[in-house]
Amino acid sequence: MSQPTLNRMPGRMDKETRHYYASETETLVRQLQDTKLEHWFRDPTPDTIVTDGEGFPPVQVIARELRSKTFKYIRLKRDSSTEVTKDASLRVLIAAANSGKFVNEAANNLKYKPFYDDDDIPSGQNLTYHLRKSSRESVMRMFREANEELFGIAARHDYFPEDAEVAIDITDWPFYGDYESDEYIRGTKPGRNYSWAWKFITLAVVGTDTPLILVVLPVRDKSKAPKYIRRMLRLSRQHLDIGRVYLDAGTEFYNSDTISTITEQGLELVMQGRKSGKTIKHFLNGMARADLRSSYYPYGVGDLDEDSYYAVGLESDKTVKLRHSEADEPMDDYTYFYTNLHPEEVPPEELGEAYRRRWGIETDFRKIKHDFLTKSGSKNPALRAFYFNFAAHLFNIWTVTNILRAEETDEDLSEGKQVTAGELMQATEDDPHDLRIPTEPPETKQIFGDIADADWASSDAD
Numbered sequence: 305m306s307q308p309t310l311n312r313m314p315g316r317m318d319k320e321t322r323h324y325y326a327s328e329t330e331t332l333v334r335q336l337q338d339t340k341l342e343h344w345f346r347d348p349t350p351d352t353i354v355t356d357g358e359g360f361p362p363v364q365v366i367a368r369e370l371r372s373k374t375f376k377y378i379r380l381k382r383d384s385s386t387e388v389t390k391d392a393s394l395r396v397l398i399a400a401a402n403s404g405k406f407v408n409e410a411a412n413n414l415k416y417k418p419f420y421d422d423d424d425i426p427s428g429q430n431l432t433y434h435l436r437k438s439s440r441e442s443v444m445r446m447f448r449e450a451n452e453e454l455f456g457i458a459a460r461h462d463y464f465p466e467d468a469e470v471a472i473d474i475t476d477w478p479f480y481g482d483y484e485s486d487e488y489i490r491g492t493k494p495g496r497n498y499s500w501a502w503k504f505i506t507l508a509v510v511g512t513d514t515p516l517i518l519v520v521l522p523v524r525d526k527s528k529a530p531k532y533i534r535r536m537l538r539l540s541r542q543h544l545d546i547g548r549v550y551l552d553a554g555t556e557f558y559n560s561d562t563i564s565t566i567t568e569q570g571l572e573l574v575m576q577g578r579k580s581g582k583t584i585k586h587f588l589n590g591m592a593r594a595d596l597r598s599s600y601y602p603y604g605v606g607d608l609d610e611d612s613y614y615a616v617g618l619e620s621d622k623t624v625k626l627r628h629s630e631a632d633e634p635m636d637d638y639t640y641f642y643t644n645l646h647p648e649e650v651p652p653e654e655l656g657e658a659y660r661r662r663w664g665i666e667t668d669f670r671k672i673k674h675d676f677l678t679k680s681g682s683k684n685p686a687l688r689a690f691y692f693n694f695a696a697h698l699f700n701i702w703t704v705t706n707i708l709r710a711e712e713t714d715e716d717l718s719e720g721k722q723v724t725a726g727e728l729m730q731a732t733e734d735d736p737h738d739l740r741i742p743t744e745p746p747e748t749k750q751i752f753g754d755i756a757d758a759d760w761a762s763s764d765a766d
Contacts, residue, residue: 364731377449381437391739400678402729419736447693467547469511471662476501507536511661513717526556530565550662551575560606577642592634598652616641675725
């Protein structure tokens, strides 16, 4: 029989028949050992069990290698009696994200893969039962440990630039239930059928050919953004030297406490300012009436020293091009940036071009929620934290996969991604090789020392 026919056979047999043929095959191989025919046989390996006989696709091989390095740090809180492997359990989450389904349906569908038996896949209920055992803080720590492996690979491939640029954002995960069910569910800008959301603050490397998310923290109180930012910068600096921070125009960022948190650490700041207040409106409307392409002036938000910060106005070509009628106010055609960089050293046009590098991370957050995030209606905070961090971790696996694949093909990542998010997820879901990862790592990887311990111990107080 051909190899493709052999590959399809397990899916056409019941469990008892599969066990019978497996036993007979093993007996035959033993009988032929130490005979002149033994070279006809070899143990099946993942590299030979493929339909075309040419080996697994490169993306599947790379993703498998990265899973083996990182999934061992992801704890499912199961005892040694559990027969379902960790790799198969986490593959349920991957299948759910890949298909846009809940874990129950994804688990049922995975059982139809030819390389799984019914007992190889946990039910969605069983999986979430174990995931709920973790605290939100232990979830944060385990994914910090898992991501550390990816950061190390990225560093060995010269991914991190000198004076790296990072973007700090707060992203929403819409919630449709009772908003009083958890203190981390906060009000948000109304969307389709929702006005409440779980919020996560993230720090990501930008300005590279493919972003990497260094830190993810759940947000309970947006007024404590300076604390979150200070913590994320400390943790991130263990991996790279940060030169510049980009922030968006959210109210949690556009205030003197948050801004001074950045500058006190000797970092460059570029953020999109809020067009509120008489001074800013007068400045931008004046630019429009004078038909100025760009301009700036010293300006202190709140009680900040105006000699150290600048309001920078820049005409927005995109806004002018997309507008189909007269602007409500002349300033509507202008973008307002706030920075501690002197505009004579970094001109407004250059500042605007640099800030566009931050906009890319918003596209990536949409990709995280669309391609990597498991669908969920749960109110459980630890489960939600696990799902979002797992999605961010898969995003990082995607980034490192592209780094490794670009090196294999001797191509430049600046010319485009080597592997799409969909290809990575599908290849991982369809990988017939179970990694047999230990249920729990032998010990906690103490990679962050006293800083991390102090941070997580104080998280409830924050």
